[in-house]
Amino acid sequence: MKIGIGNDHSGLQMKQQIAEFLQEMGHEVVNYGTDESARCDYPVYGEKVGRAVAAGDVDKGILICGTGLGISLAANKIHGVRAVVCSEPCTARLSRQHNDANVLAFGARIVGIQMAKMIVETWLSTEFEGGRHKRRVDMIADIENK
Numbered sequence: 001m002k003i004g005i006g007n008d009h010s011g012l013q014m015k016q017q018i019a020e021f022l023q024e025m026g027h028e029v030v031n032y033g034t035d036e037s038a039r040c041d042y043p044v045y046g047e048k049v050g051r052a053v054a055a056g057d058v059d060k061g062i063l064i065c066g067t068g069l070g071i072s073l074a075a076n077k078i079h080g081v082r083a084v085v086c087s088e089p090c091t092a093r094l095s096r097q098h099n100d101a102n103v104l105a106f107g108a109r110i111v112g113i114q115m116a117k118m119i120v121e122t123w124l125s126t127e128f129e130g131g132r133h134k135r136r137v138d139m140i141a142d143i144e145n146k
């Protein structure tokens with residue numbers, strides 16, 4: 001899978017570890033995040049990854065900031081993006097099965113690297129269930145079009 005990854009300064013170290021983990025799993029990683037430790041603005045990177053996912057330049061997006069919150073809020077402003085913040089694998093799995101989430105976010109100040117890897121592995125290996133969930137996901141898209 002081709003995965004766009006984005007981060008602010010808080011997520012830099014975890015971004016590097018997760019990018020390496022993704023490559024070990026055989027995924028292609030496109031880096032949209034900062035590689036500097038200087039303080040920067042998370043909306044920039046949430047938007048970049050959101051746009052890449054919406055345009056189909058990458059299959060899915062992964063975002064890391066201090067909490068996962070701000071960067072996911074920015075990504076969710078992009079038409080077609082369904083970004084979710086997950087701090088454990090159960091919501092990561094359900095966000096794929098029920099919500100067809102196309103961007104995953106988490107916080108480097110909230111989860112440790114082992115938990116982050118479990119979240120990523122679960123999220124990427126879980127399929128959308130469709131069926132009754134599709135109608136609800138379509139309803140979310142309808143809101144964007146109003």
Ligand code: RB5
Nearest residue numbers: 010065066067069070071
């Ligand atoms: C940066 O200090 C921090 O606010 C940011 O990484 C993120 O947690 C925002 O939601």
